[in-house]
Amino acid sequence: MMIDNPYVPIKTGILDVIDETSTIKTFSLVPDKPLHFKAGQFIEMTVPGMGEAPFTPSSSPYDKSKLEVTIMKAGRVTGRIHELKKGDVVGLRGPYGKEYPLNEFEGKEILLVGGGVGLAPLRALFLALAHDIDKYKDVLFCCGSRTPSDIIFKDCILDKWQKLDKRVNFRVTVDKKDDQWKGKEGLVTTTLDNLKINLKNSVAVVCGPPIMMKFTTFKLIEVGYKEDQIYLSMEKNMSCGIGKCGHCRMGDYYACKDGPVFRYDKISNIHEIWD
Ligand SMILES: Cc1cc2nc3c(=O)[nH]c(=O)nc-3n(C[C@H](O)[C@H](O)[C@H](O)COP(=O)(O)OP(=O)(O)OC[C@H]3O[C@@H](n4cnc5c(N)ncnc54)[C@H](O)[C@@H]3O)c2cc1C
Ligand code: FES
Numbered sequence: 001m002m003i004d005n006p007y008v009p010i011k012t013g014i015l016d017v018i019d020e021t022s023t024i025k026t027f028s029l030v031p032d033k034p035l036h037f038k039a040g041q042f043i044e045m046t047v048p049g050m051g052e053a054p055f056t057p058s059s060s061p062y063d064k065s066k067l068e069v070t071i072m073k074a075g076r077v078t079g080r081i082h083e084l085k086k087g088d089v090v091g092l093r094g095p096y097g098k099e100y101p102l103n104e105f106e107g108k109e110i111l112l113v114g115g116g117v118g119l120a121p122l123r124a125l126f127l128a129l130a131h132d133i134d135k136y137k138d139v140l141f142c143c144g145s146r147t148p149s150d151i152i153f154k155d156c157i158l159d160k161w162q163k164l165d166k167r168v169n170f171r172v173t174v175d176k177k178d179d180q181w182k183g184k185e186g187l188v189t190t191t192l193d194n195l196k197i198n199l200k201n202s203v204a205v206v207c208g209p210p211i212m213m214k215f216t217t218f219k220l221i222e223v224g225y226k227e228d229q230i231y232l233s234m235e236k237n238m239s240c241g242i243g244k245c246g247h248c249r250m251g252d253y254y255a256c257k258d259g260p261v262f263r264y265d266k267i268s269n270i271h272e273i274w275d
Pocket of ligand 1: 053054070071077078120121
């Protein structure tokens with residue numbers, strides 16, 4: 001009897017590579033076999049002869065023709081991925097982990113707060129929400145980047161998505177502006193000042209570097225969100241991705257299996273969540 005080996009990746013062609021910033025690229029991928037994910041789940045991407053790393057797809061879960069991942073150059077594997085070109089082949093396995101619980105978001109005002117490459121998973125979530133926008137009250141997307149040239153999905157965030165629907169709004173900020181930037185300057189936490197949201201009927205979703213997640217979560221609590229209204233995407237170091245190796249342990253949880261999406265009240269007592 002043949003037993004499916006969960007570690008065997010699906011052969012996947014690179015359809016296109018888009019330069020987002022000097023350190024971030026979006027890869028458009030077409031797996032040989034269908035690989036359907038839900039917003040918030042992650043995949044393991046294998047680079048032949050180099051190794052593998054986890055990434056959260058950034059494209060719409062409803063787009064079955066391709067899957068996009070937006071990857072920051074951080075070290076060995078991601079450095080090699082950044083050298084890949086259209087027509088090259090990688091491996092994908094997954095999807096793994098828990099997705100954003102969209103049924104719990106229905107009828108609510110949804111606040112998305114993303115920083116840097118953390119905007120990648122939120123793009124998949126945003127596109128899923130926009131696909132069924134009638135199910136939600138409205139969506140406020142707060143986007144933070146270090147400088148104007150570090151903004152990813154620039155055409156969408158600064159233009160296309162802003163015109164999508166009157167229930168969708170954006171607050172975009174950069175830590176440090178340049179001569180051309182006419183928008184807001186300040187850390188992403190400053191976009192949470194003067195929120196015109198009925199907090200009782202709202203959920204907030206945060207994704208970004210650990211330090212950004214920590215201060216954004218604390219600010220959300222300060223402005224009146226309860227712990228059980230905040231959802232975090234925890235990108236802990238991972239290896240197997242399927243709850244076997246223990247690399248991603250967080251208290252009683254494995255981030256790969258029980259997350260990466262966690263409601264904050266479930267993990268707020270675990271010390272190492274911001275490491
Ligand atoms: C569930 C999940 C989803 C992710 N989604 C994305 C994504 O959509 N886009 C993206 O660019 N990155 C994402 N990451 C992070 C990405 O997996 C790491 O940047 C990558 O594994 C680094 O591999 P490397 O070999 O290039 O770096 P290494 O040579 O292994 O390390 C370089 C540096 O990066 C740090 N690092 C290694 N792994 C991680 C990690 N998992 N998280 C944070 N820092 C790490 C190391 O501590 C070291 O400082 C995600 C991580 C997880 C766990
Ligand atoms: S990555 Fe192996 S248990 Fe989570």
